[in-house]
Amino acid sequence: MIALVTCSELPSGSGEDELAERLGASWAVWDDPSVDWAAFELVVVRSPWDYKDDRDAFVAWAQSVPRLVNPAPVLAWNTDKRYMGEVAAAGLPVVETxxxxxxxxxxxxxxxxxxxxxxxxxxxxxxxxxxxxxxxxxxxxxxxxxxxxxxxxxxxxFLASVDVRGERALLYAGGAFSHAVSKGPILAPGEVASMAIDEDPEMAAAGPTQEERALADRAVTWLTERFGPLAYARIDLLAGEDGSPVVLELELTEPSLFLGHSPGATERFASAFQALAR
Ligand SMILES: Nc1ncnc2c1ncn2[C@@H]1O[C@H](COP(=O)(O)OP(=O)(O)O)[C@@H](O)[C@H]1O
Ligand SMILES: [Mg+2]
CATH class of the missing domain: 3.30.1490 (Dna Ligase; domain 1)
Known part of the structure; x- marks a missing residue:
């Protein structure tokens, strides 16, 4: 049995019924003390979006789960965006921070x-x-x-291209490119954003440009050299001031996979997870 990890506010995940069904997986809440994580063949982190209120507890939990994807060292690194400094130092173009x-x-x-x-x-x-x-x-x-x-x-x-072109999210299943989506703007001038935990801006399927695809591939290669193969990864890009893509964030913890935006995406991710459960 595979477990898909969520938070208490979303006990059956967020828009991933089809993935759960295909995997024959059950949903489990990361900070529910009654769950026996060692009993699962594989534990896949999906929507534990309240971890941001207690990152230390989340990382400690991750370290206690035997067969977790992405694994605890990846989550420990990825839940604090100071990692963006290392991404920049590795020579990947990033949003100036x-x-x-x-x-x-x-x-x-x-x-x-x-x-x-x-x-x-x-x-x-x-x-x-x-x-x-x-x-x-x-x-x-x-x-x-x-x-x-x-x-x-x-x-x-503030990279103003986000208001016109949106953000691009490139999804990778088991290290292989799966699909890409564009994400509409979120921030209004002069304000702090307010979104519900499971709310997304306007989303649409979007083919990445060659430049976007090349940058996201480079990021995934760099991550794989560092951490080993990743069951799932989402590379979020914005267009920089000169129009060329820059990394906004590397989502290796709990990215929405936007499976509904690409035919076959559910199957691709399900296969990547099943391969690890065996
Ligand atoms: N430098 C930026 N320029 C333009 N928009 C930004 C910038 N940083 C963040 N945003 C907007 O804010 C949203 C949330 O920021 P992000 O860095 O993706 O953090 P998270 O998704 O972890 O909350 C992005 O999806 C984007 O719409
Ligand atoms: Mg983001």
Missing amino acids: TFLALGEGLPDELPEELVLKPTVSAGAQDTGRFRPAADLDAARALLAHIHASGRTAMLQP
């Missing part, structure tokens, strides 16, 4: 429009878009809020 540790204020030189977000987050939680010329106080208030919760903040230029 300044990390603001506890006690650090906004730098004097700021982009005309900026994004502030925590290093531990999902679903655009505590993520805001501001023009310093107009909304400096609101930006400072969000930074203080992120720091008050004990998290490091990330400062990035």
Whole structure:
């Protein structure tokens, strides 16, 4: 039996009934103490989206599960976006990012429009878009809020292409490219985003450009060299200021796989998981 991991708010996952059925899998809540994780052939992390409120507990849980995908070292690395510094150091183009540790204020030189977000987050939680010329106080208030919760903040230029072209998410099943989707904009000017835990912006199937595909492939190769083969990965890209793709994040923990947007995607991911369960 395979277990698909979710959170108590979404006890039967989020839009993945078909995947569960195909795998003959059962849903289990990551912080439910009554679950015997060792009893499963494979435990696949899917929608434990409340972990952001207690990342340490989530990582400790991951370390306690014998046959977990993605494995605990991947989750420990991937649940704190300070990893983006390593992605940049590896030579992959990323959204320019300044990390603001506890006690650090906004730098004097700021982009005309900026994004502030925590290093531990999902679903655009505590993520805001501001023009310093107009909304400096609101930006400072969000930074203080992120720091008050004990998290490091990330400062990035707001890449305006997201409003026109959206974000691209490239999905990989067992290391092989499966499909891509475009994700509509989430951030409104001068505001902190507010989305429900299982809410997605406007989504559509989208073929990646050659450049996007090449960058996402490079990222997956780099990750595989580092961690070994990954059962699932989602590479999220934005168009940078010059139009070429840059990495926004590497989703190796609990990405929505947007299976409904590509014929055959459910089967591809189910096969990747089944191969590991055997
Ligand atoms: N630098 C940026 N420029 C434009 N939009 C951004 C930027 N950073 C984040 N966003 C928007 O905010 C959303 C959430 O940010 P993201 O970095 O993906 O964190 P998470 O998905 O983990 O909450 C993105 O999907 C995108 O719409
Ligand atoms: Mg994201």
